[in-house]
Amino acid sequence: MSLAVATEGFTHRTAVPLRRVPACVAFACQRGARTLRLVPRYGAGAVDAEVRYLWAGAPGAPTVIVQGGISADRDACANDEHTAPGWWEPLVGPGRAIDLNHVRVLAIDWLDAEDVGAPSVSSEDQAGALAALLDALGIARVAAFVGASYGAMVGLAFAARHPQRVGSLVALAGAHRPHPLATAQRAVQRGIVKLGIENGCVEAALSLARQLALTTYRSGEEFGRRFAGGAEYRDGRFQLPVEGWLEYHGRKFVARFDARRYLALSESIDLHDVDPKAVRVPATLIGFTSDRLVPLADLCLLQQQLGAPASLEVIETAYGHDGFLKEPERLAPLLREALNTCGD
């Protein structure tokens, strides 16, 4: 995969005025888009895809790729053009574990199937887009790829295909393949969204799919602690304490996410399949004891079979799969250690 066209301007989903190279307050910051030539795994041939990215941090410092779950975006941290906190704000920024005084973070918005002109999008397609973006930005090699959840899957796909372009891999709550129970739960989520598309009720359906996803992210212990108590009769029906929380987050998700994009990225997790032996990049794997989507047993297997030295760090938490978002204080020393020892 190679660079096709380096766009002069930047395009944005939000109505932010176009600027060539937006200057951030404390660090160099590029937030833009490039049109890159990709060969998607499930497509009919090469396509030109627009890849939206953020590249921010100390000018001239080594680059670290940072990618999150399917609902995360390129804004891992607040920046000049996105002043709201990023999805990993506590861990990315000047002086933080991924220290933008010493590295530059590079991140993309995930491509969906439409972006790559194919019926499905693969974790390899995302990895290919990142590699093509490195070419476009003139980055020969990144110090590390730090990926969480789907980002960890893409990190594994990137390390398997482009080992010479990454010093080390830090994979949080993601493995070489999805667990069949998690696949079943996502298949039902996609079934709900498809039902909504087919029957003119896509927003309500997307909300329900997100609510189902939420029940898989946190542990039973966490649900038990937060939502004890009986039903209340309100507005003509019984309401359980957990229902208000589910519905609130369902609505919030519908306001910021698209149903077809959700279908494509959810499916992409379930199509993900990387041979651990093909990953010949030193790796730090991080798992969470109560993660029911990515069981520790799968990370143990990945560690055993990885084609390079790999350590497995386990964080005991009740936050389940959401541990990568909810345990920043325990993750910070692990990330600092992994990035200090990364081989760039």
Added chain:
Amino acid sequence: MSLAVATEGFTHRTAVPLRRVPACVAFACQRGARTLRLVPRYGAGAVDAEVRYLWAGAPGAPTVIVQGGISADRDACANDEHTAPGWWEPLVGPGRAIDLNHVRVLAIDWLDAEDVGAPSVSSEDQAGALAALLDALGIARVAAFVGASYGAMVGLAFAARHPQRVGSLVALAGAHRPHPLATAQRAVQRGIVKLGIENGCVEAALSLARQLALTTYRSGEEFGRRFAGGAEYRDGRFQLPVEGWLEYHGRKFVARFDARRYLALSESIDLHDVDPKAVRVPATLIGFTSDRLVPLADLCLLQQQLGAPASLEVIETAYGHDGFLKEPERLAPLLREALNTCGD
């Protein structure tokens, strides 16, 4: 609650010819319906409800109530009018753990909200219907109440309200209250069914709700063992191994179950709330290690707080909540022991 009208004939959902007292091959068998006066918890007052029941076993022997999950029916075992295997066939019958040579099994089809003329139906309503049915059949007291899943919840409600009418309680995979994570999962299931009702796609929605329920019944280990392997491209889309299984069982459920009945019984689980101290009947509690719907911790709490001596038996299994259906050989000795020592 008291008997209102003892019907002379029997009514059936299936098109079986009416008979007064159907004779079974090896044991006395009544399979019919009674109209009983009930005072539903969420209703406006007394109602006459039709209660369909099975009463089968050794003539004159002590009666044991047997109730299963929300999708189970009165036919715990094959009988003269229902020759297909019952939902608990391996455990109920002549010579089996619930031995119809020595006891008579009594079971009802669950009432739904419509049956009791109320917006919601409670586990106490089911217990009340069973008590009124005992009056109608002239049964002063049952030797035991054996309930699994929702049936265990109803057993606890029955024991709390009618302690003088039951010798002992055997509660499998059911507790004094639902777990908030399980409530969240069922709330999403009900949301899917309501979406289907509101948008003219109720069958597809009920299928998806059932598929979601299936992901909560079995353990991750069981899913991992059965559905390993990657996606196959068929009929214009990728299909994961677990999807065919989910869809098959979704269709099967739609063919035999009604959406509004599902809504009512699912909600009834989440409204269930019995004070363990109010249960003054000796109890055997049976739990399954991998049951994510009814965690062992909740059964431990129930055992500690129950208002009478209670033992807790734990079965180590990968079948999760479905352990009560899938582990008959390990359940049989526990049921025999519990019924031999029951105080009638």
